[in-house]
Amino acid sequence: MQTYKLTVFEKNGEKLLDEAFEAKNNEEAKTIGQKLLHRHAYEEHTHRCTSPLGKLVLFHV
Numbered sequence: 557m558q559t560y561k562l563t564v565f566e567k568n569g570e571k572l573l574d575e576a577f578e579a580k581n582n583e584e585a586k587t588i589g590q591k592l593l594h595r596h597a598y599e600e601h602t603h604r605c606t607s608p609l610g611k612l613v614l615f616h617v
Contacts, residue, residue, distance in 0.1 A: 560605055560613065561576050561606050562593070563575075572596075573592075577589075586605065589613070
């Protein structure tokens with residue numbers, strides 16, 4: 557398992573969510589990230605999910 561990080565921002569740059577979670581790979585992390593966004597109703601906010609190596613696995617402006 558690897559630790560991924562999901563961050564959600566307001567338009568003014570304020571952080572709304574900064575959550576770490578574990579996943580087996582980038583595809584699983586993308587699915588988990590989308591579920592977290594849906595749970596918090598942040599799908600349309602600017603967000604990113606990064607891998608432990610800094611790769612973007614989920615991104616929306």
